[in-house]
Amino acid sequence: MIEIDAFDLKMLAALQDDGRLTNQQLADLVGLSASQCSRRRMRLEEEKVISGYHADLAGEALDFGLIAFIHITLATHSPDNAKRFRELVNRVDDIQDAYALTGDADYLLKVILRDLKSLSDIINNVLMPHQSVAHVRSSIVLDRLKESAKLPLKTLG
Amino acid sequence: MIEIDAFDLKMLAALQDDGRLTNQQLADLVGLSASQCSRRRMRLEEEKVISGYHADLAGEALDFGLIAFIHITLATHSPDNAKRFRELVNRVDDIQDAYALTGDADYLLKVILRDLKSLSDIINNVLMPHQSVAHVRSSIVLDRLKESAKLPLKTLG
DNA sequence: CATTTCATGCATGGATTGTGCATGATCATG
DNA sequence: CATGATCATGCACAATCCATGCATGAAATG
Numbered sequence: 001m002i003e004i005d006a007f008d009l010k011m012l013a014a015l016q017d018d019g020r021l022t023n024q025q026l027a028d029l030v031g032l033s034a035s036q037c038s039r040r041r042m043r044l045e046e047e048k049v050i051s052g053y054h055a056d057l058a059g060e061a062l063d064f065g066l067i068a069f070i071h072i073t074l075a076t077h078s079p080d081n082a083k084r085f086r087e088l089v090n091r092v093d094d095i096q097d098a099y100a101l102t103g104d105a106d107y108l109l110k111v112i113l114r115d116l117k118s119l120s121d122i123i124n125n126v127l128m129p130h131q132s133v134a135h136v137r138s139s140i141v142l143d144r145l146k147e148s149a150k151l152p153l154k155t156l157g
Numbered sequence: 158m159i160e161i162d163a164f165d166l167k168m169l170a171a172l173q174d175d176g177r178l179t180n181q182q183l184a185d186l187v188g189l190s191a192s193q194c195s196r197r198r199m200r201l202e203e204e205k206v207i208s209g210y211h212a213d214l215a216g217e218a219l220d221f222g223l224i225a226f227i228h229i230t231l232a233t234h235s236p237d238n239a240k241r242f243r244e245l246v247n248r249v250d251d252i253q254d255a256y257a258l259t260g261d262a263d264y265l266l267k268v269i270l271r272d273l274k275s276l277s278d279i280i281n282n283v284l285m286p287h288q289s290v291a292h293v294r295s296s297i298v299l300d301r302l303k304e305s306a307k308l309p310l311k312t313l314g
Numbered sequence: 315c316a317t318t319t320c321a322t323g324c325a326t327g328g329a330t331t332g333t334g335c336a337t338g339a340t341c342a343t344g
Numbered sequence: 345c346a347t348g349a350t351c352a353t354g355c356a357c358a359a360t361c362c363a364t365g366c367a368t369g370a371a372a373t374g
Binding site for chain 2 (some may be wrong): 001002004012015016017018019020047048049050051052053054055056057058059061062064067069086089090093094095096097098099100101102103105107108112137138139140141142143144145146147148149150151152153154
Binding site (some may be wrong): 038039 | 330332
């Protein structure tokens with residue numbers, strides 16, 4: 001495993017907050033020179049500790065008003081069936097996140113959509129008819145309390 | 158609502174994929190000059206269509222090996238109770254996402270943790286004892302099929 | 315047609331980036 | 345203790361990038 005020191009941690013936390021910080025800004029924040037921050041950042045990127053940088057878009061401003069969670073139970077637990085389902089998940093862009101879970105449901109999907117009609121569409125025309133799927137249960141998001149996508153790095157070092 | 162044309166959409170999609178794209182790279186991708194991309198990007202940031210830029214960190218490399226979803230039912234639906242619960246959610250860094258849902262459970266939390274002991278901790282020492290909480294049910298993530306955090310912009314324009 | 319408005323590309327001074335290089339700290343070994 | 349190897353660091357600098365002023369041309373307005 002790659003060695004990560006206190007400087008790296010500070011840099012990671014800072015870049016998690018603002019992914020477009022310049023090396024100089026980073027340097028001022030963590031107490032190193034800009035060149036050193038450049039070198040460390042490149043190392044963290046190469047080692048895939050930083051897997052990428054992304055702009056965070058406001059869904060509301062782009063007419064994505066609806067988030068929903070969909071619990072899926074597969075028809076059978078055969079490898080073939082799981083594979084078919086994974087291909088479905090990868091194909092459908094509306095599915096933002098997908099997890100295999102312990103508990104009563106096999107998979108949990110998070111979808112982001114324009115409206116209830118789109119949700120109805122995806123459930124009735126995409127998920128339900130798919131041969132791998134046995135049961136579907138959806139929950140609509142009424143309110144988004146928190147959506148940080150950040151690792152709680154403070155609990156480290 | 159802010160006007161968004163095809164150039165903007167292309168830029169947003171590109172920056173969603175790579176938040177550190179240069180104005181020149183952006184220009185090559187969308188077919189404008191770099192200066193124009195700079196201006197458009199600034200506008201999209203000011204209008205909060207782009208709400209921020211974030212480095213995406215690899216949890217595994219930083220010893221965050223466990224993701225879990227926790228369904229919460231509140232003790233009562235009083236405003237006071239909901240407020241107390243929201244404060245709890247905001248205070249606890251391990252809670253990455255939190256949503257109020259339709260359906261049987263009131264809230265869905267996504268937590269990212271080091272191990273099962275941490276999960277046990279947060280359930281038994283943070284959530285269960287809290288006066289606002291009546292019922293807790295957790296599901297552990299066995300596999301992460303997809304975690305894009307991206308809007309499906311292709312379905313637009 | 316005349317005027318206004320506005321998005322655009324170009325030019326440019328100032329900031330940013332990555333890399334070569336010398337320095338100093340740390341550490342293992344004789 | 346002395347020596348040498350290793351490595352992170354800061355500085356210097358050339359290449360690149362950024363934001364802004366400015367002129368142009370297209371579209372809208374009267």
